[in-house]
Amino acid sequence: MVAPETQQPSAAVKGGAGAPAPPAPVPEPGAPPEPRGEGRRVFPADLLAFAERMFAAHGLPPERAGAAAEALCYGDLCGHPSHGLANLTRIYLPALADGRVDPRARPRTVADNGASLLVDACRAPGLWQAGAAMDTAVQRAREYGVGLVSVRGATHFGCAGRHAARAVEHGMIGVVAANCGRQRIAPPPGGLAPMLGTNPLSVAAPALPDRPFVLDMSTTAAPTGRVREAARAGSSVPAGWLADSAGVPVTDPAAFDRGDAHLLWLGAGASARSGGAYKGFGLALAVEVLAALLPGAGLGPVGADEVDDRRDDDIGFLAAAIAPDRLREGFGVGAGELFSAVLEGPPADSGAPVRYPGWHEAEAAARHRRDGVRLPSALLRELAEAADAAGVARVAAPPANGGR
Template structure:
């Protein structure tokens, strides 16, 4: 699936100027000076690379779409920067099996349990959502519970797949046995970022897509800041004593851990329990339910000291995720019209700042994707050099920079 396609039926609320940044966790608009590549060229390049590393053609295309979604929609921490950081190493090490066939372990019609058997998550998460939608269209609700999964990129990309078919989509995932964030008041990391996404039809072409980590920020955003030499906002990271840390590089040095959503700069405010509670809820629904790897499990294994990603405490193997869909038209008539009215009311809310009109989650991403399909996708020069090296190793052409470099 591609990023939300906004070309047909654009709403009347589109601003004349480009959509602004929406905050530290909002879409990255890329800035005016980054080199740009054609969106279709970036997608074709990513598909060629995944094929060269063993993915069958019928899997490489949807996997490439899932990965490029991050760059297209303003979430580069989950885009092609992860080719060399996550996906190619996982394929090379055998932690991801490009040919694995997921196996259905239990099927009760509306609910299904699947063992992904290390299949590429970028591809398999989409098929799980498709199954959930198909079951929802039959039973009103559909739930696919998955264990043995691998990293699947932006949860919002997959949840939006359900919204495109008129259903409400829910996607939640744990991070396997990865442990990077301690509970409030605790010293030992127990859970990963545990993302959660909910998507639904809204204004035509602009679906509602909530896509969030339950920590204050995903690890990719922290590493993105570290690569760029930028500090992160107070409230994202804290040291072992709970003091805020703004040096992004401290995370991978093992000198800081992620904070939970709601913690803020005051780590003793109690707000962290909201994010931690959501993180635990995701662990229950996405991992405990299917029997996937649990963050708090296997305590005392090597790597629990927060070392590099090769340590057991940093492994995101045996991920569990939930893909659920609700078919509102099976319950009542009029949902679509009511959804349009609801989200149109949000768009019509008088803004406090006339230059920053009110929008809902997913609107900015869809608008940004629309523009980037037309104007190109901005990529930082270091990433372009990385993709050049990947292309050279695979014997293929890298994505061409619009206007040259």
């Protein structure tokens, strides 16, 4: 699931508007295949401008619209299209339309203890609010060495990694953890009733120049976005992502939204009842404690008969920043040594060198700034329809010599 009140687009999204796209698509990490020739490349600046127009047309003030657009487009830019513009018409615009997100909500500080704050987001747009919370955490970390912002009443905020990585821009370590409100889509190991959501966790830290460490993970074997992405593409998912109520592996991703399958926990492997499932489930419960129980947000297992178990209302999240230089000198040098050593590790396959989390995303962002982001034809049609309905300009077409 990830922007301050007044923030210009980050370097990750700026640029690339004048470079020609390549003649053939570059595969996106985790993206379903699309027949050659379908879809179109769009430059990141044009994606950002389009998303900003759409959010503004749906009531977000200009500074929030820009920040929300930046956080949303981060998914496409960094090779995670399941958390990018594909969610504009599937998550964010419907939530704005039915009032689950208040575009002009004024988050309220409930408690302020200096290094730690409790904030009620009051259903503000999560794509903006999560970044604002991290920025506040960074400000407090400058003063106290650590800053923690605990938030309740929040809404879906996109890629957790984007928000955690904001701390790295200030030489700090960022931590973001979020529950899914009262959403229940995965049962405990050995249980039948779903109790928790995907409960994402992200840790970001300085590493090598332009290649920060960014761990961004769901505590289930896969996030729901990846499952639905596969369903839209008509492809199967690996055994170990889904299982039915009897614990039998399911590879048809459409079974998830039909209610015929649930997500498995990280570490479960192909068996819903393996002991390894307790790793992901335990992490999910830890996130529930830190992100939701702490601020008093909606708890997945509580009130099971009172709400729609697929709605992620009253999300709780934690945004923390740690200023390592307040503790000791030499953190940056040590980080360089640590991550250089990782990259120098001997690979099992000489064609696939060892990398750390965040490296591939940085590579994808650099490639997309240069060549543009490929949007599938079906998504382009969805976005065009939404743009026409909102009365705003569609996604900008690529140059005449652009790619597909």
